[in-house]
Amino acid sequence: MGYSLWNDRIVADGEVVIDKEDRGYQFGDGIYEVVKVYNGQLFTAQEHIDRFYSSAEKIKLTIPYSKDKLHQLLHQLVEANEVGTGHVYFQITRGTTPRNHIFPDATVPAVLTGNTKENPRPIENFEKGVKATFVEDIRWLRCDIKSLNLLGAVLAKQEAHEKGCYEAILHRGEKVTEGSSSNIYGIKDGVLYTHQADNFILNGITRAVILKCAEEIGLPVKEEAFTKVQALEMDELIVSSTTSEVTPIVEVDGTAIGNGQPGEWTRKLQAQFDTKIPQAINA
Template sequence: MLFNDRIMDRENLINIEDRGYQFGDGIYEVIGVYDGNPLMLDEHLERLERSAREVLLTLPSSIDDLKNKLIELVAVNELVEGIIYMQVSRGAAERLHEFPKSDVSPVTVAYTRAEDRMTDIENKGATAVLTEDIRWLRCDIKTLNLLPNVLAKQQAVENNAIEAILHRGKTVTEASASNVFIVMGREIYTHPANNFILNGITRRKVLQLCDELNLKVNEVTYTIGDLLDADEVFITATKLDVVPILKVDNHTIGTGKPGEITKKVLQAFRSLY
């Protein structure tokens, strides 16, 4: 694992007064590894920098140094397929709500985990449930505060679904750990990248691929009714890639099979690795 600037054997290094542990005061990234290569690593680190700025957290090392350490971490662990998880907390200090004094240093932790590709689910599709979006109003920052996401994901698991699709009132935002796209009349719709969603790295790449495929994408809000009436629905996320959603709650989407446009997007994304 990576602990600050050292790669070392995994140990129990949690300090009870780490602000990430007590307040969720930190940021994180999850990076997919395919055939030993961290996919879109630069984009993930760029987003980490943005998250740090938004929560007034000074990263303890340069992005170039962090990139090199993560690449080294993958090599040391001989990871072929899986993820890198990394987080930076504001550090360990006396438990007070305000920021600690300047002599407290942020803490960086990263590790790798082997995970197979979800090829079968991507090919066959999956189901989802709907639930109210109860998160805070800065979902664009990738912070450690994930309890609402955890509760939503648990609801999905208890209903044998892959994801919980979130909505604020009638407006669909995203899912507990992924972005949501719908297809209507051969055009794609997805919630705009504002404070109500996380602008996923896979989401960004899918938008680029759609442009290359001459698929029209509308970054606009849409309703639960639009979602349920859509010809196709798919979700995107790191290592989840592109998964067709065939049913939401008890409502079948389109033909109940992966749609033509979703399959085009999936094949284009697979060409990246």
């Protein structure tokens, strides 16, 4: 039997009931986060929780629990499901009320749910690299909010899947923004480039870890957008997310990146990233 988070309780999966008039279901009116679990331990949980509350504030949604309480609930959920290596997903919606575009009265309680999944680290992707494709970024203009409204990202990811690619590299005009469910980085002449953290991208928690790793290994960082042409001319390309960690992109739309193999700086970043997570996972 599996367990889920439902508001302030850990319950059996079958006990969770979402009303047909939940605003998350009808409007995508809510936010979410995904936290990695290594060796039974939540990784960068506080950073994810901080972003969760920040996203909520940006859409004027009140979370009826303290950050400490939410952290405790997530820990209990991981323990209840005995997760080793995997992740925990959680979301909150603006609640259940008769369908109306206007926000419901403040007395309508938000609905918090969460679940876990056991899944191994994608080691083969780390070692061999993945393929990607360019897709026009048609999403809204507040990508800094981790909203449940993901249709633009879903369409981009499906296009990449249909082309046999791991990820879609999104671009507005000629400028690369991020991936459909990830952040994108290019390395050229010993400098790492990635789009600045503004409203056009989600400032990834893994992104922050990678930028710290870059500093620690002596890899200079420039947070500025690069173009599609520049992306193809990079010595190395990387995709990152909670589940992708530091994954090299070795081919984009049939064009090899660098020599078509994961690069030296990527390997160094992967090794430094590994030092941040529980050592038992690398044993």
